[in-house]
Amino acid sequence: MQSQEREELISLQQEIISKSDISIHDSNFKKMLDFYLKKEWDSILLHTTKQLDINSKLGGESKKYYLFFKGYGFYKKKKFTSAKETFHKIAKPFQLFIQVSSYLGEIALQENNFFKSLTIFKEVENQWNDTVKGIEISNVKHNIGLCYLHLKKFKKAEQYLTNSIELYEKDKDTVELVGAYGDIANLYYEQYKDDLAIPYFVKAYKFSKNVDNFTLKKNTAKNMAVVEENRKDLTAALKYRKEYEKWNDSLNNHNKIWELAQLEKKLAVEKKQVEVDLLKAENKAKVAERNSFFYIVIALLVLLFVITFFYRLNVKSKRTILTQKEELDVLNATKDQLFSIVSHDLRSSVNTLKLSNKKVIRNIEKENISEAHQILQRNSTIVSSAYNLLDNLLNWAMLQTKQSYFEIQEIHLYFTVEHVVYNYLPLLEEKQLQFTNLVTKGIKVLADQESLKIILRNLLDNAIKFSDTKDEIKIYTKDINNDSIAIIIEDSGIGMDSKIQEKLLAATIAVEKHTHKNRIGSGLGLQLCKSMIQKNKGKLSIQSELGKGTKMIVSLPKPLVNG
The missing domain is CATH 1.25.40.10 (Tetratricopeptide repeat domain)
Structure with a gap:
């Protein structure tokens, strides 16, 4: 073509x-x-x-x-x-x-x-x-x-x-x-x-x-x-x-929720099966005890063997149940964290939209089209933010439950950046932000394609969110050594102090709900980035000063050079 x-x-x-x-x-x-x-x-x-x-x-x-x-x-x-x-x-x-x-x-x-x-x-x-x-x-x-x-x-x-x-x-x-x-x-x-x-x-x-x-x-x-x-x-x-x-490069909400439900169902069935196996063993032992006196010696030997066998099986089963319980605890913790973020952030966004829509209706009734248009533009930003939060929630849940497909391979970084940035061009244009992709076309990294897109998307989304009108955003690379390369997402936005940087790099999900005026975030996107960067055998670091912009630095392995 x-x-x-x-x-x-x-x-x-x-x-x-x-x-x-x-x-x-x-x-x-x-x-x-x-x-x-x-x-x-x-x-x-x-x-x-x-x-x-x-x-x-x-x-x-x-x-x-x-x-x-x-x-x-x-x-x-x-x-x-x-x-x-x-x-x-x-x-x-x-x-x-x-x-x-x-x-x-x-x-x-x-x-x-x-x-x-x-x-x-x-x-x-x-x-x-x-x-x-x-x-x-x-x-x-x-x-x-x-x-x-x-x-x-x-x-x-x-x-x-x-x-x-x-x-x-x-x-x-x-x-x-x-x-x-x-x-x-x-x-x-x-x-x-x-x-x-x-x-x-x-x-x-x-x-x-x-x-x-x-x-x-x-x-x-x-x-x-x-x-x-x-x-x-x-x-x-x-x-x-x-x-x-x-x-489509996105997750289907209903399918992923269904998969989580199926996993919980599978764990419940396996647990029930263990109980059934134990009951069968007990029944078998009782049947052996009811055997005639003529077979008492054989029965005792069989019983001894059965007891030994099922003792080991019971120990193994308990270990299995303990492992399943730990996995179920992780799932419950994940669920609780998801519900916490959904109930706060998404509910807040939906409630804001609900109130804003009433204002839009009143302004339209009063033929105040200009004000209605401004409110709708704000609503669009809220919807986009809520969608990104939901997308991050699903990706994070899949990562925590080990259900995401992951394959590390050689990736042309330039084209991956172009693919991610394409979806942000309207937002960049709306905020009048200057974006530059300085990545050389020949540069490759070792990473999983889909998780790398999620990492770049979240970091670019944050750069846009914390940049003011006519600020500059650029993505470029820098060699660290023969084995690693640094991908740098730099903005000239509002920046952050050292305390915020420490919180962002901490192993928690929620960071600051109101770090800056009119810029709200759950911190889940960066937490997802950190998890995926670690899974890609990379590292994340931050260089920033309040009022002087931010550099988010993702270090990833280079492909091996043959010959």
């Missing part, structure tokens, strides 16, 4: 060069094309904004091309409002106006404005010909089919989706085929045509095995789980559900 996408970028670049009246020797224009080809969208936005602002003589065709690239940069960054505003500044005539229309159609589709998207893509379909670069007619027809599907116009949706599949199959476009198969399957599923839908769900799932798109893998696995559930094949459905959870 990456090579195909690059070919499309090169093709569109060549068309821009051939159609544009701007000289290719223009250094600024050449630099912009270079950023475009390398998919450096932030560089494109900075460069185009600078040229449009400082070059007052820029006009006509040149200005349209700079606006085109700026809008495209916003589009790739998923800042759709800014992209629309920029694209709408480009007036006809323009050599790439059909491309502009296509991107506006994509944005409307992303925003669920299906009527508008359909109107735009129908115009693109009518204007498209073989000379148009950067736009595949198969994608246009696929998007039209999606619009019709959402608008419940199933016959037209089927026509366009089928047509797009034929084109994708002709071009052997595996990634797009996965999405197209899934869309037409949903089309049939909505019409209760399961016999037509299921083969396409299966095709989409099989094709997703050959792509690197985690979203497609997740969606196809989820679709297959739903299909198998409807077909009452619970074994297959469970298999697909587990695969869906794997790609």
Whole structure:
């Protein structure tokens, strides 16, 4: 897919060069094309904004091309409002106006404005010909089919989706085929045509095995789980559900709670079985005692053997029961700690939301939209915090009960950081925080993939929480020795004093509920980090001064160098 996408970028670049009246020797224009080809969208936005602002003589065709690239940069960054505003500044005539229309159609589709998207893509379909670069007619027809599907116009949706599949199959476009198969399957599923839908769900799932798109893998696995559930094949459905959870990179609350309940049930059954075995042994001894006098000598020998055997069994059973009791005590302690945090933090968050919603209703009734919007933004922050707390609770419970899957392997640190940071981009943008990933792409560490994500996610979440607007956050590495490397999450936020650092590194769960004004935390996230870092054979340290920012330092082993 990456090579195909690059070919499309090169093709569109060549068309821009051939159609544009701007000289290719223009250094600024050449630099912009270079950023475009390398998919450096932030560089494109900075460069185009600078040229449009400082070059007052820029006009006509040149200005349209700079606006085109700026809008495209916003589009790739998923800042759709800014992209629309920029694209709408480009007036006809323009050599790439059909491309502009296509991107506006994509944005409307992303925003669920299906009527508008359909109107735009129908115009693109009518204007498209073989000379148009950067736009595949198969994608246009696929998007039209999606619009019709959402608008419940199933016959037209089927026509366009089928047509797009034929084109994708002709071009052997595996990634797009996965999405197209899934869309037409949903089309049939909505019409209760399961016999037509299921083969396409299966095709989409099989094709997703050959792509690197985690979203497609997740969606196809989820679709297959739903299909198998409807077909009452619970074994297959469970298999697909587990695969869906794997790609979704999160824990299913109900499944984990069910697993804990099953563990408690298993322990109770094993304990009962021990009691049953002891009763059977006692019955067997009583039967032996009731044997006739003729067999008294043999009975005594057998009884002696039985007593010796069951004495040892009893000792072993008591040890087993003691071990089970200790494990059950750990489970009960874990449960109590979970309930304590849930009853305080989650109840507090839910109660705050309850009160805030009443304020929202009152403000809406009074048409005080601005105040209602501010309250909803605060509610969103509370919900996000509560969700992170719940996620940490489940991960911590799984770790304590030794039910989490753990596999230490070589990991490309740069891409793991990028994957974790991606989910925090809206929050970073909302707080106007500057984030920089300074990890070199070639650096590897020895760790478990999922636990490393949880560690980075919690530390980044804390860095954001304890940073003020326009502060800076960066992640980088530093060699410690030949065996270890330090991952450093540094922020320029409010920092902490030595007493707080000691509490954070202590072996407890709850730290400070109100360490700083408007910044509340249970300390569970850091406790989870410490447990997982220790399980990864690493160490955690803190460098911080009050008012001067914080460095959270995670030391992990390096991979062994062969040869």
